[in-house]
Amino acid sequence: VTERVLPGGSPIPPATDRSLVDRARHGNLDAFEEIVRARMDAVYRLAYAILADEADARDAAQDTFVTAWRQIGKLRDPERFDAWLQRVAINAARMTHRARRRRGVREIAASRVGGVADLPATASPVEADARALEAALGRLSIERRSILALHYLDGRSLAELAEILDIPSGTVKSRLHTARQALHAALQAESTER
Amino acid sequence: MTTNDGWDDARLSAVFAAMATKVEVPADLATSTMAAVRATATGVGRRRSRWAALLPAAAAVGTVAASVVVAVALIGGLSPDGPVGSVGPVEPAGSATPQATTPRGDPAPAKVADLPRLSVEDLLARIEAGPTADEVIVHGWLGRSSAIVDCELVAEPHALMPHCEEFGLFLMQDEADPDGDGTLRGPAVPFLIPMLRFDAQVGANPLPGQAIEVLAVGHLLDHRWTSCPPAAAEECRERFVIDRVVPADSEIAEISEPWLHDADPDAAAIGVVPVIESAVGEIEVVSIGALPTDSIRLIDRGADLLIEQDGTELVWVVRALTAGPTRAVATTYLVPAAPLRNGDALVYRITVEGADEMSVAVAPAPTRVYDIDVLSVEAAIEIRDAGADDREIAIRGWFSPPPDTFCPLMLATSPVQPDCRDQMTFLVAAPEPGGPRIHIDLDDLVSGWWPKVPGNGPSTPVEIVVIGHFDDRRSTFCPPYVEPECRDRFVVDRVDWVHGESMPLSVENPFDGQTTSTPEQVEAMVASVAPASPILSIVVVDGPIGLVQIEPELRDDVTGLTTHPVIWVVRVLESEHITTYLVIDGSDEFQVLVSTPSPSLVAGGEHPATFSFPLTGVPDRPVPFEVLDRLEALEDAREATPAEMARPWPATNGLRIENLAAETVLVRWTGSGCDRRPRLTIAPDPSPGGRHHGLHLSDARPACDAMGIGRGIVLHLKISFDADDFVGTEEIELVAP
Secondary structure (H helix, E strand, O other): OOOOEOOOOOEOOOOOOHHHHHHHHOOOHHHHHHHHHHHHHHHHHHHHHHHOOHHHHHHHHHHHHHHHHHHHHHOOOHHHHHHHHHHHHHHHHHHHHHHHHHHOOOOOOHHHOOOHHHOOOOOOHHHHHHHHHHHHHOOOOHHHHHHHHHHHHOOOOHHHHHHHHOOOHHHHHHHHHHHHHHHHHHHHHHHHHO | OOOOOOOOHHHHHHHHHHHHHOOOOOOOHHHHHHHHHHHHHHOOOOOOOOOHHHOOHHHHOOOOOOOOOOOOOOOOOOOOOOOOOOOOOOOOOOOOOOOOOOOOOOOOOOOHHHOOEEEHHHHHHHHHHOOOOOOEEEEEEEEEOOOOOOOOOOOOOOOOOOOHHHOOEEEEOOOOOOOOOOOOOOOOOOEEOOEOOOOOOOOOOOOOOOEEEEEEEEEOOOHHHHHOOHHHHHHHHOOOEEEEEEEOOOOHHHHHOOEEOOOOOOOOOOOHHHHHHHHHOOEEEEEEEEEEHHHHHHOOOOHHHHOOOOOOOEEEEEEEEEOOOOOOOEEEEEEEHHHHHOOOOEEEEEEOOEEEEEEOOOOOOOOEEOOEEEEEHHHHHHHHHOOOOOOOEEEEEEEOOOOOOOOOOOOOOOOOOOOOOHHHOEEEOOOOOOOOEEEEEOOOOOOOOOOOOOOOOOOOOEEEEEEEEOOOHHHHHOOHHHHHHHHHOEEEEEEEEEOOEEOOOEEEOOOOOOOOOOHHHHHHHHHHHOOOOOEEEEEEEOHHHHHHHHOHHHOOOOOOHHHOOOEEEEEEEEOOEEEEEEEEOOOOOEEEEOOOOOOEEEEOOOOOOOEEEEEOOOOOOOEEEEEEEOOOOEEEEEEOOHHHHOOOOOOOOOEEEEEEEOOEEEEEEEEEOOOOOOEEEEEEOOOOOOOOEEEEEEOOOOOOOOOEEEEEEEEEEOOOOOHHHOEEOHHHHHHOO
16 A cells, blocks of 8 residues: 655545444544544644644644534444544634634733744754744635635645535635645745844 | 745645644643543533633522432323423522513614523523513523433324434533433433434434533424324423534534425525515524425424425425514524525415415515616627726626636736636526626635535536626726736626625625734724725735735835735725725824825825815816825915916926925816826835935826817915926826826
8 A cells, every 4th residue: 555645745544444434434432542542643733734723723723522412313324434533633724713712812822922933943944834824824714714725734735625624626726726825925024024 | 034036845745844843732732621621521520611601590500418309391202101200309480580572663683692591490481481482592501311212103203292212311400411321211310302413403403312512593393283183282382493403612602503304515695685575574594494395294294295396305494583473483484495596486485273384485586776777698798899998887797606626727917817717707697508608707806605516417507796897997907818808807806696695795804803904893993084985895904925916016015005915905906997006014103005006005004194175177077185294394285266276388298296385385287087086196206216206196097099188286385395306206297198
């Protein structure tokens, strides 16, 4: 079996075991817990890439699995569990973002206290890129961040994006194109302002 | 410093991965998540809704002793002996429970958001006092037992008598295990068994063993109780029928969002509410959804026999409040989808006596919008082919979305340059194949009203009225070989009416939640300078890319607009043409886009318009005129008198500036019958390396071949100024026809 890798070389996590999904659909909590433990990292990192906030990502990841447990009985095609879970995660991130905006609260994660200015001057090029990317993503809408994260972080193809986002593939293509353009512009703006 | 260069896919993927992996996934997250999942599964320990405190009725919710079991109308199937549970201590009627007010003759239906909010205990008290049919909102926990019960098949169950399979669904006073103590006695808190069929379940459907905190909108004393078997009449009268249930942290407005049975997820509720309102007047929708005709029997036995359409066709089921003495009592209306599509709508009202048919027609399309006559597609084609300018016109026709097809990537140089999907996007004269049609451009407008495109064929056309224009000024940016095609496209600025329903202002905002300004603020800002000019649409774009994409003339923008991250683009109807206002998000500064490379700042910011007055020119066509003094050098401004206009003018066209006195300058120019809102701006020369203070005369109008009209103003300056020191920019030259 060839391992799928992202353009940057990172491996794409293997698909969730079908039998686990089947057992979870029938109410088996132990099976669901196995899924939670296997997919938590991916869901959390996806949420973080979209929300750029550790507290929000934590809330969104937790809500993702709580919602998934509530809804898994309705999942019609267990083979598509991973895509379905990502859609749940995207929705959870949106809801978290919306709730955060409504409450007007911003939590500062412990790992961020000190700010960007305190990062070591000797940060590697990739770390510097990551900081620039994080700042640039902050300039984009939640929808654009979502599609970019799914594509570049999770390596989702256009067809998979269409399934996850429940939109036609032509729309995916144009939205991804627009999101990339916006990201490039945001990166440019970040670069100019530094 | 990171640059924008070289951000290819591989680098982006690597950096996304680096960004994501630099944050550590909390070690306890999986464990705490599973704790939350388990709490959800058992109904214990779930965090309380943050909205609970906002619910008036919820304030009365208290801890109930575990031994208290209140059950109402439990049915057979749980126990061979019949209903289980005992009526426990409940508050007598007339307690603090708010009552629905039903003043006689009230001109409007009650609002769902204003309906009384009860706890489950309040509702139980109402039942004890004698049920009424008023709609109420009940806050509680919807739980489903995990008990497995052998059920006897009942072929035609009454709508108010739960199927055996449905047993085990509880509306509970507080969160509790729906399985209770495992003895099939129900939850250990006050509860009742609601009527909750699939037509109301969307949004909050607990799995076996789960409980979900909900808001349930419903009623007692459902009219169908009269057809219940006599032995069950009381049970039917007391059944709490849920019209719609949503999670408790939902906005109450979401209750009336259309839902759909699984049978056809592609349908859209276009025109449903207007046809009901055309028959019964204003309604307040409690719930709206669609079911196949074959399933309507489950809601009202007999109603399906009245509906003459294919059994798989949808029927819209609307529960709504109407004006009058029973304004808080909802009525059920059925609207078959097939006749509705064909413009021959039928509405059935379900009453105690049965279903009565109300034949209604979809409200006809308007014949005039914004003082513009609505034309047929054929008439619009005549205008286009006669050489239309970009004057706004309104057209009525039929629209169906283009098929979802793959279009090869095209490097468009103009937003009105059609791609392959645009080539298949028409407004047609009639909902039939063939016939007259025009290409329309609906970009940058909200598309929520579009008919859905089914996966296996074309969608059904919908009748619409649109306002827009041919000969869009951005056609000049199309490649020469497609420029005629660009000019012939009808660029829509507003979709005004769709199948009987007036459309709200289109605000296409991909930055929703991230903008500082709100649509209301932007509308107010534009209205402050153009109070008599309706806003046709708004689109929000980012300055660097989006703005240039839809307004390519700003490609070489020197005003700095494209450096702003978010710009609100507001299309306004002024004197039969579109004027575009560009509002900088989060500021009170905005500019008007004219047919020149430089938008002019007209208001807001530090430089509001200094003087404004009408320019008469010709008596029957005065235009509003504004002077903007960005140098604060101006004492006063007025229109030139006929005597001043009659002074010698060496040139026949263009611009003439001369001193009337040391501090007084006469400015005359050749305007035209197409002038709409000329503005004169005294500002720094915006040209690269500009050294002079300039006089910019501009008007948001297309080139116009109408007869020239002499226009003139007199500027009284605070300082002596030689007219020769004014430097007119190219904009002035554009004014001359």
